[in-house]
Amino acid sequence: MNKLSTQLIHHPYKPPEGFEAVAPGVHKASTVIFPNVHALRTYDWKDKSGYTYGLHGTPTTFTLEERIATLEGGTHCVLAPSGLAAVALVDMAFLRTGDELLIPDNAYGPGKTFAAGELESWGITHRFYDAMDPADLAAKISPATRLVWLEAPGSITLEFPDVPALVAVVRQASQGRERPIVTALDNTWGAGIAFAPFELGVDLSVQALTKYPSGGADVLMGSVVSRDEALHRTVLLCHMRLGLNIGVNDAELVLRGLHTIDLRYRAQDAATRELAAWMQQQPGIAQVFHPALPGSPGHAHWQRDARAAGCLFSAAFDAAISQERIDAFCDALKLFKLGWSWAGPISLCAPYRVPSIRSLGWPHAGGLVRFAIGLEHVEDLRADLAQALPRLQS
Numbered sequence: 001m002n003k004l005s006t007q008l009i010h011h012p013y014k015p016p017e018g019f020e021a022v023a024p025g026v027h028k029a030s031t032v033i034f035p036n037v038h039a040l041r042t043y044d045w046k047d048k049s050g051y052t053y054g055l056h057g058t059p060t061t062f063t064l065e066e067r068i069a070t071l072e073g074g075t076h077c078v079l080a081p082s083g084l085a086a087v088a089l090v091d092m093a094f095l096r097t098g099d100e101l102l103i104p105d106n107a108y109g110p111g112k113t114f115a116a117g118e119l120e121s122w123g124i125t126h127r128f129y130d131a132m133d134p135a136d137l138a139a140k141i142s143p144a145t146r147l148v149w150l151e152a153p154g155s156i157t158l159e160f161p162d163v164p165a166l167v168a169v170v171r172q173a174s175q176g177r178e179r180p181i182v183t184a185l186d187n188t189w190g191a192g193i194a195f196a197p198f199e200l201g202v203d204l205s206v207q208a209l210t211k212y213p214s215g216g217a218d219v220l221m222g223s224v225v226s227r228d229e230a231l232h233r234t235v236l237l238c239h240m241r242l243g244l245n246i247g248v249n250d251a252e253l254v255l256r257g258l259h260t261i262d263l264r265y266r267a268q269d270a271a272t273r274e275l276a277a278w279m280q281q282q283p284g285i286a287q288v289f290h291p292a293l294p295g296s297p298g299h300a301h302w303q304r305d306a307r308a309a310g311c312l313f314s315a316a317f318d319a320a321i322s323q324e325r326i327d328a329f330c331d332a333l334k335l336f337k338l339g340w341s342w343a344g345p346i347s348l349c350a351p352y353r354v355p356s357i358r359s360l361g362w363p364h365a366g367g368l369v370r371f372a373i374g375l376e377h378v379e380d381l382r383a384d385l386a387q388a389l390p391r392l393q394s
């Protein structure tokens with residue numbers, strides 16, 4: 001070993017063991033080195049008993065998986081490159097040609113687009129159900145139904161469904177089937193903090209870690225958590241076959257975000273409740289949607305099943321207020337920025353035309369804006385809304 005390059009690559013120095021710090025170590029690898037051939041032949045990454053290849057886990061990704069499983073009250077976690085990739089992973093893991101997928105009509109939009117744009121071409125059909133009507137779900141389950149998505153509350157319009165009732169409908173319909181129907185909840189809003197998804201009976205809990213766990217609006221990641229070994233294996237094997245990977249620097253950011261998620265969630269929750277209640281009193285507002293507001297759809301379900309309410313509220317405007325006025329209001333906001341995603345430090349807003357994203361109809365004639373409350377002071381946010389509201393009235 002007297003040639004410099006070999007000496008540097010195969011350097012004999014090993015730092016002392018036993019280093020401990022607040023942040024878990026960031027281990028980078030495609031290649032993982034085995035101690036001998038026996039290890040290379042026998043190590044199994046599936047039960048986390050050994051390391052085999054960067055794609056199949058490092059100490060950093062295993063640590064993040066364990067912490068996300070704890071956050072959600074589950075036992076197993078699989079990480080995906082984005083929240084949407086986690087949704088698509090669950091679809092691909094459980095659905096085969098001839099199967100049918102049921103999706104809430106108020107579900108996260110790109111998940112619906114995946115079903116229409118990809119699953120349909122593989123001979124996997126999908127239908128939308130009214131998440132606020134368990135009887136509608138019961139009527140739409142057929143012998144082909146294999147997977148039912150749930151989301152609490154719905155995206156954009158924030159109706160809080162009766163999750164235990166929806167799960168009971170699926171269990172009832174599943175009885176006696178060779179392949180039971182799987183339930184998967186998109187738990188991005190609850191984040192493992194607002195309610196315990198597995199205590200409400202779902203099989204899988206999916207999150208966009210992009211939102212609360214990251215908290216920084218600077219990383220994309222998703223997770224699929226379960227409590228059932230067989231379901232976990234199905235997701236894990238599909239994940240392996242697809243070659244899905246998360247960058248270890250992204251894992252580091254989410255591990256850091258998890259230290260403060262509970263504090264951030266509660267701070268954003270408190271500010272959001274205050275602003276949602278205030279907004280409801282303002283002229284031009286037909287209704288504010290926020291699960292903790294009495295009168296918001298599904299408020300009683302939220303009261304029974306949840307203990308926190310997140311950082312989102314949506315305002316439906318009076319039908320007489322034109323889209324042009326609503327857009328002018330959004331443009332006049334200074335602290336609230338225009339942009340997608342939420343649960344980061346900066347408050348955001350985005351106007352939506354709800355009828356165009358719904359298949360089963362929408363009762364309000366006016367436009368809607370969704371607000372995501374960040375970590376700014378609530379008084380400054382209220383003042384910003386107050387200075388922009390006159391734009392609604394021309």
Ligand SMILES: *Cc1c(COP(=O)(O)O)cnc(C)c1O
Pocket residue numbers: 082083084085087108155186188189207208209210211220221222341
């Ligand atoms: C943002 C979001 C996703 C997707 O997350 P990405 O990481 O942006 O792909 C999925 N579901 C819900 C409810 C979301 O809000």
